[in-house]
Amino acid sequence: MAWFLGLGITGVVLLALSLIFDGLLDGALGGGLDGWLSLPVVAGFVSMTGFGAVIAQAATGVGPAGATAAGALAGAATAWLICRLSRALMRDRTAVAPTGADLIGTSGNVVTAIPAGGFGEVLLRLGGQPVKFAARSSAPVPRGAEVWVEAAPSATSVLVRAVDR
Incomplete structure (x- = not known):
C-alpha cells in the first residue's frame, strides 16, 4: 500500500x-x-x-x-x-479584442483642450472601458466639448471633430 x-x-x-x-x-x-x-x-x-x-x-x-x-x-x-x-x-477562443478601428464614429469628451493642428486629449470608450487618447483636430476644440472620432492613425491617437449641437 x-x-x-x-x-x-x-x-x-x-x-x-x-x-x-x-x-x-x-x-x-x-x-x-x-x-x-x-x-x-x-x-x-x-x-x-x-x-x-x-x-x-x-x-x-x-x-x-x-x-x-x-x-x-x-x-x-x-x-x-x-x-x-x-x-x-x-x-476555446475569446471574443476579438477591440482595436482602434472600432473607435471610428464614436463620441467622447475633450479632457485637455485641442489647439488647431496640435495635440490634446480625449476620453473615449473602448470595449466599454474609458480610455484616454491623444487627439488632433483641424479646428481648436475647448476642454469639455463633445467630439466625434474621424480616424485612428495609431493605437494611441485619434483625429476628431467637434460635435455641432
Missing part, C-alpha cells in the same frame, strides 16, 4: 510542477508532448493509478496485482478525461 501511496503522491507533485512550469518542458522538447504525453495527463494517470490502487486494496482487500489493475483502469480513465478537457480548453 505504501508503494501505491508513493505513486499517488508522485503524481500530485508532477501535477503541481506542470502547473508551476506551464509548458516549459513542452517547449524544451520541441512541443512533442501534445495530447496523451502532456505532463498533466501523465501526472493524472500516475496519481490516479496510485490512489485508485490504494482505494481498491483498502475497500475490497484484493492483492497487489488486482489493486494495480484497478488503479491502472482508474488512471487510464483519468488520463482520458484530462486529455479531453485540456483539448476543449485549448480550442
Whole structure:
C-alpha cells in the first residue's frame, strides 16, 4: 500500500510542477508532448493509478496485482478525461479584442483642450472601458466639448471633430 501511496503522491507533485512550469518542458522538447504525453495527463494517470490502487486494496482487500489493475483502469480513465478537457480548453477562443478601428464614429469628451493642428486629449470608450487618447483636430476644440472620432492613425491617437449641437 505504501508503494501505491508513493505513486499517488508522485503524481500530485508532477501535477503541481506542470502547473508551476506551464509548458516549459513542452517547449524544451520541441512541443512533442501534445495530447496523451502532456505532463498533466501523465501526472493524472500516475496519481490516479496510485490512489485508485490504494482505494481498491483498502475497500475490497484484493492483492497487489488486482489493486494495480484497478488503479491502472482508474488512471487510464483519468488520463482520458484530462486529455479531453485540456483539448476543449485549448480550442476555446475569446471574443476579438477591440482595436482602434472600432473607435471610428464614436463620441467622447475633450479632457485637455485641442489647439488647431496640435495635440490634446480625449476620453473615449473602448470595449466599454474609458480610455484616454491623444487627439488632433483641424479646428481648436475647448476642454469639455463633445467630439466625434474621424480616424485612428495609431493605437494611441485619434483625429476628431467637434460635435455641432
